[in-house]
Amino acid sequence: MKLYYQSGTCSLSPRIALEEAGIPYEAVRVTNQKMGDPEGQRLPDGSDFRAVNPLSYVPVLELDDGRRLFENPAIVLYIADLVPEKQLAPQDSFGHSKVLERLCFIGSELHMGFTPLFMDVPDAVKTSARGHLRHRFSWLDQELQGRDYQFDTQLLIEERDTTGNLLGHHHQSGPGFTVADGYLFTVLSWTEFAQVDLAGLTNLLAFRARMAARPAVQRALALENQ
Ligand SMILES: N[C@@H](CCC(=O)N[C@@H](CS)C(=O)NCC(=O)O)C(=O)O
Numbered sequence: 001m002k003l004y005y006q007s008g009t010c011s012l013s014p015r016i017a018l019e020e021a022g023i024p025y026e027a028v029r030v031t032n033q034k035m036g037d038p039e040g041q042r043l044p045d046g047s048d049f050r051a052v053n054p055l056s057y058v059p060v061l062e063l064d065d066g067r068r069l070f071e072n073p074a075i076v077l078y079i080a081d082l083v084p085e086k087q088l089a090p091q092d093s094f095g096h097s098k099v100l101e102r103l104c105f106i107g108s109e110l111h112m113g114f115t116p117l118f119m120d121v122p123d124a125v126k127t128s129a130r131g132h133l134r135h136r137f138s139w140l141d142q143e144l145q146g147r148d149y150q151f152d153t154q155l156l157i158e159e160r161d162t163t164g165n166l167l168g169h170h171h172q173s174g175p176g177f178t179v180a181d182g183y184l185f186t187v188l189s190w191t192e193f194a195q196v197d198l199a200g201l202t203n204l205l206a207f208r209a210r211m212a213a214r215p216a217v218q219r220a221l222a223l224e225n226q
Helices: 012-021 072-082 093-118 124-145 179-188 202-212 215-224
Strands: 001-004 024-029 059-060 068-070 151-160 166-176
Touching: 001 012, 012 072, 012 179, 012 215, 024 059, 059 072, 068 072, 072 093, 072 179, 093 124, 093 151, 093 179, 124 202, 202 215
Parallel strands: 001 024
Antiparallel strands: 001 059, 059 068, 151 166
């Protein structure tokens, strides 16, 4: 499996999902020779990235048989479903759809909301974009009240005796990491650069710190910057 990525971008989200899943993958760095120009995106051999994604953006997940998946929500849910036992997304239909709902919210209401903040546009447009984002982040802050992660998952816990023999299993339900957390963490990582004010959003800030402490997230960040 290959992940086409660019450091500091939304491809961090599927990278976190892959690291959490423990699935081996090859990371292919896309570089931009001409910032903001889709014709400038290049593969490591210097060829045009549009041969992989005609729209010239990351992330792209390429399966071993050559099929490709585009768009963050689809990619990370696919990764989650490869390892259902890890509960990177709830596997019941409603729980799965709730994670998809949040992934779509992050993609359209947050991720795309940053676009003007990375462009040369009038200050009034940027101020409006920051207000729009602050409003949506405030809602997520409320959603995270009293919770470590955005959704509940159901983990299968093994019971063992003192010598390590398996005695049985039980289910434990409660807030747990899902791929929607990896995507939310990714867009939160842009807030300083984009000057989006998160002051007072204590649940969201605690969530970000909790995510940053996860070994898989730390691996994803370190690998991106290699
Ligand atoms: N709708 C896409 C958006 C992906 C996207 O915005 N990718 C950015 C990085 S965060 C990119 O590659 N931009 C380069 C460009 O558009 O030229 C998704 O959700 O996956």
